[in-house]
Amino acid sequence: MANEFLQRGIRGTSAHTDAAVVFEGLDWQQAGEKPEKCPHSVWQLLWHMNYWQDFMLAYLKGEAPRNPEHAAETWPEDPRPASEQDWVQEVERFSAGL
Structure with a gap:
């Protein structure tokens, strides 16, 4: 039963958004922009x-x-992906992990 609730939450039923589609419509250049007053870009959050x-x-x-020795190891230094291919690969990696 718990597995069913987890799957429904990840795949976007009821009040949940499908986590696999959360990055749709966002291009790699937009993902590298850091909004004002935000500590991280979408690229950094995804990574x-x-x-x-x-x-x-x-x-x-x-x-x-x-275990990472420092929290900084879990974040990319650059707020921007190096290329569109890097962005696509990270989005696919996220979806595959779901």
């Missing part, structure tokens, strides 16, 4: 979410992921 998603998936598989 950070992927870092921890990969960490938790490894942990759930029984692996022993390395």
